[in-house]
Amino acid sequence: MLVQEKRNRPLQNRAIIPAEPHYAAGFRAKHISSAKIQGYIYISSHSLGSVGLSLCQIPGHEGCLVFGQIKGKSCVFMQGRFHLYEGYSLCKVTFPMRIFKLMGVETIVVTNASGGLCQDFKVGDIMVIKDHINLPGFAGQHPLCGPNDERFGIRFPCMSDAYSKDLRKLVLDITAELGYSNFVREGVYCMVSGPNFETIAEARMLHILGSDSVGMSTVPEVTVAKHCGLRVLGLSLITNKVSLDYSREEKVNHEEVLQISKMRAEMLQNVLLTFIARSHQVETINNSNCIYSNAV
Numbered sequence: 518m519l520v521q522e523k524r525n526r527p528l529q530n531r532a533i534i535p536a537e538p539h540y541a542a543g544f545r546a547k548h549i550s551s552a553k554i555q556g557y558i559y560i561s562s563h564s565l566g567s568v569g570l571s572l573c574q575i576p577g578h579e580g581c582l583v584f585g586q587i588k589g590k591s592c593v594f595m596q597g598r599f600h601l602y603e604g605y606s607l608c609k610v611t612f613p614m615r616i617f618k619l620m621g622v623e624t625i626v627v628t629n630a631s632g633g634l635c636q637d638f639k640v641g642d643i644m645v646i647k648d649h650i651n652l653p654g655f656a657g658q659h660p661l662c663g664p665n666d667e668r669f670g671i672r673f674p675c676m677s678d679a680y681s682k683d684l685r686k687l688v689l690d691i692t693a694e695l696g697y698s699n700f701v702r703e704g705v706y707c708m709v710s711g712p713n714f715e716t717i718a719e720a721r722m723l724h725i726l727g728s729d730s731v732g733m734s735t736v737p738e739v740t741v742a743k744h745c746g747l748r749v750l751g752l753s754l755i756t757n758k759v760s761l762d763y764s765r766e767e768k769v770n771h772e773e774v775l776q777i778s779k780m781r782a783e784m785l786q787n788v789l790l791t792f793i794a795r796s797h798q799v800e801t802i803n804n805s806n807c808i809y810s811n812a813v
């Protein structure tokens with residue numbers, strides 16, 4: 518089993534109580550193998566093939582926290598997430614990141630579905646997220662607005678390296694070895710609040726701004742995760758092409774998003790299983806305050 522040892526645990530033993538009980542109950546724990554997770558992977562996705570509905574209100578977001586071991590490593594999975602467009606504040610949307618930090622998680626893998634703006638992208642491509650554009654953040658919808666909790670991170674965190682270069686390289690190596698290179702890309706993910714899909718003028722603007730894909734999540738969680746020193750890998754499944762052209766007739770819809778997610782679920786699972794098995798190869802962690810002591 519891979520175990521992490523931390524040299525200092527400034528956040529340990531500090532309880533954080535969610536402001537609203539219904540939010541805390543938004544995830545049902547499926548299998549709790551130990552009271553404290555010592556491993557380090559968190560995955561947020563509906564792209565892994567689960568479909569259901571609970572207090573997470575969106576079809577495809579099952580609303581379960583799943584604890585367990587993969588390849589001998591302790592993991593916790595969020596099956597589904599909370600979105601800004603559901604009416605949750607960004608503080609609530611990102612709350613799980615701080616809980617995971619307190620649980621000892623050190624690396625998170627975030628997955629999502631997004632629309633392809635880059636004209637080279639095809640439906641079904643997996644985009645390794647290189648960087649993001651926090652569009653709601655520009656308008657003050659930012660999860661770190663308000664008093665800064667110094668126990669988690671500094672007031673003005675750097676975001677230029679939010680997505681670990683080493684983890685990106687590892688996942689690109691893995692996808693090449695698995696023979697998936699033809700549909701794996703790297704790119705910039707732009708978050709919009711949703712819930713409507715983009716107008717053509719909006720899509721053109723996002724493309725000109727440098728976005729390769731557009732979606733309605735992920736950026737707040739990554740921002741809070743980076744703020745508290747978690748290492749991040751982001752994978753975005755291109756579930757539709759976003760129209761930049763008034764003459765095109767196709768219309769995007771959520772059913773298409775779910776259908777493509779299911780189509781790629783098995784491949785994404787293969788990538789993630791291999792990634793989990795091999796992620797100990799990447800040892801440089803933000804702030805370098807932890808070591809891997811054992812891997813079997």
Ligand SMILES: O=P(O)(O)O[C@@H]1C[C@H](O)[C@@H](CO)O1
Pocket residue numbers: 563598600628629630631711732733734735770771774
């Ligand atoms: O949680 P994600 O961002 O993967 O969910 C996608 C984006 C929207 O929430 C929704 C649109 O179909 O699915």
Ligand code: HPA
Pocket residue numbers: 630631632633714715731732733756757758759769774
């Ligand atoms: O085209 C899209 N736009 C925004 N969010 C999305 N999530 C999946 N596809 C899209």
